[in-house]
Structure formats: C-alpha cells, structure tokens
Amino acid sequence: MTENxxxxxxxxxxxxxxxxxTDGAGAVVTYGALLRGARQYAQALTSxxxxxxxxxxxxxDKTVHSILLFFGTLAAGCVYLPLNTAYTAHEVKYxxxxxxxxxLVCSAESLPELExxxxxxxxxxxxxxxxxxxxxxxDLAAGQEASFAAVARSADDxxxxxxxxxxxxxxxGAMLSHGNLLSNALTLIxxxxxxxxxxxxxxxxxxxxxxxxxxxxxxxxxxxxMIYLPRFDAPEILRRLPAATMFMGVPTFYSRLLAQxxxxxxxxxxxxxxxxxxxxxSAQTHRDFxxxxxxxxxxxxxxxxxxxxTSNPYDxxxxxxxxxxxxxxxxxxxxxxxTGAALAPGETGSIEIRGPNVFLGxxxxxxxxxxxxxxxxxxxxxxxxxxxEDEYLWIVGxxxxxxxxxxxxxxxxxxxxxxxxxxxxxxxAVIGIPHPDFGEKVVAVVVxxxxxxxxxxxxxxxxxxxxxxxxxxxQVFFVAALPRxxxxxxxxxxxxxxxxxxxxxxxxxxxxxx
Ligand code: AMP
Numbered sequence: 001m002t003e004n005x006x007x008x009x010x011x012x013x014x015x016x017x018x019x020x021x022t023d024g025a026g027a028v029v030t031y032g033a034l035l036r037g038a039r040q041y042a043q044a045l046t047s048x049x050x051x052x053x054x055x056x057x058x059x060x061d062k063t064v065h066s067i068l069l070f071f072g073t074l075a076a077g078c079v080y081l082p083l084n085t086a087y088t089a090h091e092v093k094y095x096x097x098x099x100x101x102x103x104l105v106c107s108a109e110s111l112p113e114l115e116x117x118x119x120x121x122x123x124x125x126x127x128x129x130x131x132x133x134x135x136x137x138x139d140l141a142a143g144q145e146a147s148f149a150a151v152a153r154s155a156d157d158x159x160x161x162x163x164x165x166x167x168x169x170x171x172x173g174a175m176l177s178h179g180n181l182l183s184n185a186l187t188l189i190x191x192x193x194x195x196x197x198x199x200x201x202x203x204x205x206x207x208x209x210x211x212x213x214x215x216x217x218x219x220x221x222x223x224x225x226m227i228y229l230p231r232f233d234a235p236e237i238l239r240r241l242p243a244a245t246m247f248m249g250v251p252t253f254y255s256r257l258l259a260q261x262x263x264x265x266x267x268x269x270x271x272x273x274x275x276x277x278x279x280x281x282s283a284q285t286h287r288d289f290x291x292x293x294x295x296x297x298x299x300x301x302x303x304x305x306x307x308x309x310t311s312n313p314y315d316x317x318x319x320x321x322x323x324x325x326x327x328x329x330x331x332x333x334x335x336x337x338x339t340g341a342a343l344a345p346g347e348t349g350s351i352e353i354r355g356p357n358v359f360l361g362x363x364x365x366x367x368x369x370x371x372x373x374x375x376x377x378x379x380x381x382x383x384x385x386x387x388x389e390d391e392y393l394w395i396v397g398x399x400x401x402x403x404x405x406x407x408x409x410x411x412x413x414x415x416x417x418x419x420x421x422x423x424x425x426x427x428x429a430v431i432g433i434p435h436p437d438f439g440e441k442v443v444a445v446v447v448x449x450x451x452x453x454x455x456x457x458x459x460x461x462x463x464x465x466x467x468x469x470x471x472x473x474x475q476v477f478f479v480a481a482l483p484r485x486x487x488x489x490x491x492x493x494x495x496x497x498x499x500x501x502x503x504x505x506x507x508x509x510x511x512x513x514x
C-alpha cells in the first residue's frame with residue numbers, strides 16, 4: 001500500500017466540495033479543487049522531466065497556487081524544498097548547489113538573478129509563480145489533465161527537505177519522510193481535537209514547518225478549512241478572528257495582538273484554541289492574553305528535524321512558560337549533554353527525542369547526521385530542559401548557539417562568517433539580546449582592523465546584500481577586543497549581559513518577520 005501522503009489525503013477527503021481554504025480576497029478553494037489542482041501540478045512537474053525523488057526548490061510568495069504546488073510535488077513523488085522568501089540570491093545559490101534540485105520555482109522578479117545561478121548548479125528548469133497566482137508554472141499546470149495518479153511511496157521515502165541554519169555557518173537540509181509528516185499530523189489532529197468543523201486563521205509563512213506542516217498539512221488531513229492570509233497583519237487578524245475556530249502563531253504574533261487597541265474577548269468567542277510555538281512564549285504574555293481574552297494559549301514545542309514533540313494538554317492545565325508533555329508516539333528524555341545518559345527527574349539536561357516524527361538525517365551530510373543522534377537512535381535537539389513533578393517540560397536554554405528573532409532562527413556563525421569577510425573587520429561576535437517584540441534581536445559586536453573607520457551602517461549595508469533581512473544585525477557595536485576565556489573562546493554570556501544591561505528597554509525600531 002502506498003504511503004504517499006497525497007494519496008492518503010485523497011482517501012481522507014475524497015472529492016469533497018467543502019472549502020479547504022478561503023484566501024484574503026474571499027476566493028474559496030474546495031477540497032475537490034485542491035485535489036484537482038495538485039494533480040495538475042504533479043502532471044506539470046512530470047512534463048518538465050521531474051522524476052520521483054527529484055527535489056523541487058520553491059521560493060515564492062504565499063499564494064493559493066504555492067499550496068497546490070506543494071501537494072502536487074508530493075503527488076509526483078518529488079521532494080518539496082521550500083525557501084524563505086527573504087533569502088538573497090547569495091543564500092539561494094548555496095541551497096541549489098547543496099540540494100541539486102531538478103526544478104526551481106521563483107518569482108518573476110528574481111528570475112534574471114536566479115536563472116544563471118540555477119543553471120550553474122545544474123537545475124534543469126526554472127519556472128515562475130507570483131502573487132495573484134500568475135507565472136509560467138501556473139500556465140503550464142492549467143493546461144494539464146487532473147487525472148494524475150499519486151506515485152507510490154513508502155513511509156521512509158522523502159517528502160520534503162527543509163534547511164535549518166547550521167551551527168558552523170552552513171545550513172543543513174533536514175530530510176523529512178512521508179511517514180514523518182503523516183504520523184505527526186495525525187498525532188496533532190488527535191491531540192488538538194481538530195475536525196472538519198474547524199477553520200484555522202492561517203497567517204504563518206509556508207516555507208517553515210510551523211505554517212506548512214503544523215498549519216496547512218494538518219488542516220488538510222483533518223478535512224478542516226483555513227482562512228489563508230499572505231502574512232501576519234495585526235488589524236487584519238482582528239477582522240478575521242470572528243470567523244475562525246483556531247489560530248496558530250509565533251510568540252511575536254501574540255504580543256502584537258495584545259498591543260492592538262480593541263483586541264478583547266468579544267472577537268474570539270468563536271475560537272476553540274490558540275496555539276503558540278517556534279520560540280519561547282513568555283509566561284507574562286500567556287497570562288496577559290488569558291486575562292484579556294479568557295483563552296489560555298496552548299504552547300507546543302518542535303523543531304524542523306522532529307516536527308512537533310510536546311504539547312500542553314488540550315483538556316487540562318496549560319502551564320504558562322512550560323511546553324507540555326510528549327505527544328503520542330514521541331519518546332523524550334532529559335540526558336547528560338556529554339554522555340546521553342538519562343538524568344534523574346527534575347534535573348536539567350539535553351532534550352532528546354525518538355519516534356516516527358524524527359527526520360531521516362541531514363541531506364548528503366553523514367557527519368552532521370551522525371553527530372546529531374545517539375547510538376540508541378535519540379536525536380539531540382540542542383535544547384536544554386527539565387521535566388517538573390507533573391511531567392511538564394520546561395525549556396530552560398539552548399546548548400546550540402542560536403538566536404530566535406520573531407520566530408526565525410539565526411545561527412550566529414553564519415552572520416559572523418559574513419562579518420569577518422568585510423575588509424575592515426578584524427573579528428566579530430553575534431549575539432541575541434532580549435527584545436519586547438521579537439523575543440530576541442540580533443546584535444553584532446565588532447573589532448575593527450587598525451586604522452579602519454568602518455561604521456555600523458557600512459556593516460549593515462554590506463550584510464543586507466548577503467543575508468536575509470531577519471539575520472542582519474539590528475545594531476552593531478565596536479569594541480577594542482572581544483572577551484575571551486582561557487581557552488580563547490569568545491564569552492558570549494558576557495557580551496549578552498553587557499548589551500542587555502545597556503539597552504534594557506530598547507524596542508530597536510526593527511521590523512518583525514514571522
Ligand atoms: P525550527 O527548527 O525553526 O522549528 O526551530 C526549532 C527551535 O525553536 C527549537 O530547537 C527550540 O530552540 C525553539 N522552539 C520551538 N518551539 C519552542 C517553544 N515552544 N519554546 C521555546 N523554544 C522553542
């Protein structure tokens with residue numbers, strides 16, 4: 001029996017004329033139209049020469065057809081490789097070279113810049129898809145029959161590769177199988193009681209696990225519907241909330257909703273559950289939200305590599321600051337970071353996960369894959385946590401040097417590599433400091449080369465051309481030397497403390513992504 005997640009979707013929702021989504025302009029896509037559209041995209045990819053197992057790289061806006069393309073890629077047995085729209089051509093080049101996709105779908109605007117890069121990386125075809133659902137792939141799909149039969153896949157066949165930023169500066173492609181995605185979606189449907197009566201207000205991006213799998217994928221498999229918005233815009237969310245039964249967001253969404261005048265319990269009377277993840281939701285935001293709306297936000301914890309691992313209970317206490325208990329089928333342990341040996345209850349250690357949700361490994365990277373798993377198959381998340389006396393998991397920090405800003409991950413090493421390549425920079429350290437809106441913001445501490453007059457705006461200008469906007473430091477500080485320990489390692493804890501104290505109330509004038 002095939003375990004192609006698209007075939008399973010077909011068997012669950014048949015050719016229903018119920019709505020799958022309503023877009024921002026009010027256009028409805030039924031389940032019948034979703035299945036037909038996805039089959040047309042599968043046929044279109046096949047007509048371009050894509051074979052099962054080929055990667056399809058996609059850097060497009062969040063549109064209705066980008067979702068059809070996602071399901072069509074799965075139907076064709078190909079591997080969906082979404083790319084953050086904020087990535088620069090410099091960044092996309094790396095992903096194309098590493099993943100070797102057969103096809104790239106991008107915006108018409110970025111086509112002139114990406115086409116030669118794609119050709120050099122061996123990509124066979126570059127197609128376009130833009131807001132308003134126009135583009136060469138849209139035209140091609142429109143002319144196809146909708147009778148495509150989903151390609152047979154086993155649970156271990158690849159469905160998607162999502163790149164996570166790498167601690168050494170280079171991103172790693174997390175290989176997710178049909179089985180990984182299906183098992184987690186079914187678990188979430190059960191844990192959060194999702195049914196065909198639900199309507200999710202969907203404002204997350206769809207190039208990330210959260211919006212793509214936890215949001216759109218889970219809703220589709222539940223036969224539920226979505227109000228599908230191109231991005232998060234707080235006043236627009238307020239207008240749409242009364243028609244929804246569910247909402248999912250990163251913590252920044254919640255703090256922004258709270259900052260909206262007129263946001264109160266009257267708008268959310270139809271909502272069954274608010275869900276938060278991808279970054280820590282502060283206990284204070286949880287409490288403020290509850291006193292304003294009467295809703296206790298349900299916080300869950302996951303990673304690109306593992307899908308979702310834990311969730312606060314649907315029925316039962318949703319504990320502010322905690323991320324809940326392991327989901328069904330997910331084994332979670334708190335281990336000694338050095339040895340992987342399980343620690344006594346209540347102790348703080350490395351959060352490690354095993355289960356059908358856990359990815360197959362990093363794409364063409366045996367070394368990084370081996371380093372990420374223990375001998376008994378547990379995946380080392382890089383997060384530090386402890387389990388309290390009632391079995392709730394608390395995330396208390398990260399072993400990995402990661403900044404999460406507005407729900408987006410930034411690995412300092414990647415930014416430091418770009419900084420150090422600037423002529424006037426002798427050395428640099430990138431840290432995250434608390435920020436009231438983004439949770440954390442990226443800050444660079446730079447040592448100039450002797451006699452150099454480089455300014456903060458010079459640095460930001462150079463980085464803006466190389467890195468996605470959310471990775472570019474919001475502030476740059478110049479120092480004579482970086483603090484180092486006796487082993488010569490930069491003491492980032494000292495830098496974090498210094499700059500956190502120097503700018504305790506700083507709202508930074510920055511822009512949120514999310
Ligand atoms: P990503 O792979 O982009 O989903 O990022 C995964 C990382 O986000 C995890 O390793 C955690 O550090 C962090 N994360 C996700 N959910 C939560 C949460 N509810 N609370 C705290 N950190 C979280």
